[in-house]
Amino acid sequence: MARLSGKTAIVTGAAAGNGQAIALRFAEEGCNLALSDVNLSAVQETAAQCTALGVRASAERTDVTARAEVEMMVEAAWANFGTVDILVNNAGIFFNAAFDEMSDDQWRRMLDTNLTSVFLVSQTVIRHWLAAERGGAIVNLASISSSVAFTRSAHYCAAKAGVTALSRCLALEYGPRGVRSNCLAPGIIETAMTRPALGDPATVTDWMRRIPLKRVGQPRDVADGALFLASDESAYITGDMLYIDGGWMVE
Amino acid sequence: MGERLAEKVAVITGGSSGIGLASARLFVAEGARVVVAARDAERGAAAVAALRASGGDARYVPCDVTSAEHVARLVETTLAAYGRLDILFNHAGANRAARVTELDEAEWDALLNVNLKSVYLGCRFAIPAMLVNGGGCIVNTAGTFGLVARPAQAAYCAAKAAVIHLTRQMALDYGPQGVRVNCICPGYIDTPLTAGVPAAMRASIIAAQPLRRAGKPEDIAEAALYLASDASSFVTGVALPVDGGQLVSG
Numbered sequence: 001m002a003r004l005s006g007k008t009a010i011v012t013g014a015a016a017g018n019g020q021a022i023a024l025r026f027a028e029e030g031c032n033l034a035l036s037d038v039n040l041s042a043v044q045e046t047a048a049q050c051t052a053l054g055v056r057a058s059a060e061r062t063d064v065t066a067r068a069e070v071e072m073m074v075e076a077a078w079a080n081f082g083t084v085d086i087l088v089n090n091a092g093i094f095f096n097a098a099f100d101e102m103s104d105d106q107w108r109r110m111l112d113t114n115l116t117s118v119f120l121v122s123q124t125v126i127r128h129w130l131a132a133e134r135g136g137a138i139v140n141l142a143s144i145s146s147s148v149a150f151t152r153s154a155h156y157c158a159a160k161a162g163v164t165a166l167s168r169c170l171a172l173e174y175g176p177r178g179v180r181s182n183c184l185a186p187g188i189i190e191t192a193m194t195r196p197a198l199g200d201p202a203t204v205t206d207w208m209r210r211i212p213l214k215r216v217g218q219p220r221d222v223a224d225g226a227l228f229l230a231s232d233e234s235a236y237i238t239g240d241m242l243y244i245d246g247g248w249m250v251e
Numbered sequence: 252m253g254e255r256l257a258e259k260v261a262v263i264t265g266g267s268s269g270i271g272l273a274s275a276r277l278f279v280a281e282g283a284r285v286v287v288a289a290r291d292a293e294r295g296a297a298a299v300a301a302l303r304a305s306g307g308d309a310r311y312v313p314c315d316v317t318s319a320e321h322v323a324r325l326v327e328t329t330l331a332a333y334g335r336l337d338i339l340f341n342h343a344g345a346n347r348a349a350r351v352t353e354l355d356e357a358e359w360d361a362l363l364n365v366n367l368k369s370v371y372l373g374c375r376f377a378i379p380a381m382l383v384n385g386g387g388c389i390v391n392t393a394g395t396f397g398l399v400a401r402p403a404q405a406a407y408c409a410a411k412a413a414v415i416h417l418t419r420q421m422a423l424d425y426g427p428q429g430v431r432v433n434c435i436c437p438g439y440i441d442t443p444l445t446a447g448v449p450a451a452m453r454a455s456i457i458a459a460q461p462l463r464r465a466g467k468p469e470d471i472a473e474a475a476l477y478l479a480s481d482a483s484s485f486v487t488g489v490a491l492p493v494d495g496g497q498l499v500s501g
């Protein structure tokens with residue numbers, strides 16, 4: 001039996017990597033999908049793959065840092081599907097920058113894309129849910145960077161820690177009205193975001209020393225966690241952060 | 252019937268009632284062969300009869316989880332019956348509310364034995380059996396009381412915190428050999444264990460939780476299924492609260 005049948009999910013940043021894997025995994029479980037990304041042609045390709053799995057899927061060009069675009073995307077999802085049950089805040093970026101050299105623009109770009117986006121999309125969706133007097137499930141892509149430090153990543157770590165704190169607050173504030181909000185905290189997952197670092201043997205050796213399961217994760221691992229947190233299987237879970245990190249956090 | 256645990260053999264301690272039984276039902280429905288380990292033979296037999304009636308493959312093994320001899324025999328019996336062991340759900344546990352100054356030494360030992368030593372014993376005997384298959388999966392029941400302190404829960408809080416940390420420690424030791432170790436931290440769940448909680452206290456606990464309801468055994472069973480299945484194959488060493496959001500504000 002399909003685990004999300006009859007549901008509709010918004011997934012941001014669904015053109016590639018974790019977002020694409022989440023979309024496809026949800027589609028396998030019968031979920032209709034309102035997909036978006038700044039990369040329109042690639043997110044259209046994800047939507048086509050979802051449709052081929054037998055669900056309805058739409059693709060929009062949406063920059064999650066722009067309120068007007070976010071509002072249009074959420075409106076379109078409601079109009080197309082009549083309902084939204086699940087929101088996956090996945091869109092995000094990563095780039096290295098030493099703190100003493102970080103420009104205002106780099107800081108703002110990171111915080112806008114990885115944290116303010118979660119504010120904008122969640123607020124827009126929650127307003128719809130409150131107006132419709134219904135709840136829903138939010139899954140936010142945090143990171144082990146929410147909890148541990150990485151060099152040349154102060155902007156990313158601060159943004160992801162912000163996502164974790166924001167997610168807990170939404171759990172507290174809107175839990176009584178049926179909204180659940182949880183984070184996934186991936187460790188090292190093989191996507192475009194980590195591919196440059198995964199090309200460096202010294203980095204990989206260091207990472208393998210830190211990962212008890214002795215491998216990097218695949219987007220499918222993240223997607224299976226998202227499925228659990230988005231489905232009614234986790235109906236009693238809110239305000240959590242689920243690490244999908246091969247055990248990185250234990251030490 | 253689902254297939255999320257197809258071909259797997261699972262042992263569930265405390266599997267004859269409450270959360271353990273709900274988990275046994277779900278695991279069987281997802282294709283696992285389940286060994287219900289419990290002390291009470293009558294309840295164990297009844298649980299297994301119900302699991303078989305639903306079309307599942309299950310058997311009962313009498314077991315006091317504080318006895319090394321019993322737990323060793325539990326693993327041996329499982330291997331004899333099914334030839335392998337993939338999943339161990341260390342769920343059995345017990346509580347008596349008391350402050351340190353109200354616990355005599357024997358009570359302290361008993362609470363630590365049933366909540367903590369039981370996890371050591373289960374892992375001590377199950378992990379070698381898992382390593383023969385190239386890996387396996389352990390799910391321990393800790394509790395939100397292992398993450399935050401609560402009044403008059405001295406031994407229980409200490410034991411559950413230790414279960415969480417032992418979970419992390421074992422994840423580190425056995426991860427490279429393919430054994431994942433995770434734990435669940437249930438919040439307030441309606442089970443025989445909490446049946447004696449006064450109604451007013453239950454109501455005030457629920458009112459303080461964002462989701463405003465008590466948990467059901469099935470809520471924990473679903474988390475155990477996720478952690479026991481290949482869907483979580485990159486997850487190890489985690490403590491997963493299933494608590495209606497109780498912990499978000501500490």
Ligand SMILES: NC(=O)c1ccc[n+]([C@@H]2O[C@H](COP(=O)([O-])OP(=O)(O)OC[C@H]3O[C@@H](n4cnc5c(N)ncnc54)[C@H](O)[C@@H]3O)[C@@H](O)[C@H]2O)c1
Nearest residue numbers: 013015016017018038063064091092143186188189191193
């Ligand atoms: N890969 C990892 O190891 C890892 C670890 C922890 C967390 N994460 C998180 O997972 C999420 C997805 O990352 P990924 O690894 O799949 O990376 P990715 O680069 O493969 O995918 C990110 C997607 O987000 C889109 N995107 C970027 N900026 C956007 C914007 N302003 N508006 C809309 N879409 C935008 C990109 O076009 C891309 O399709 C991110 O939030 C990331 O921080 C990844």
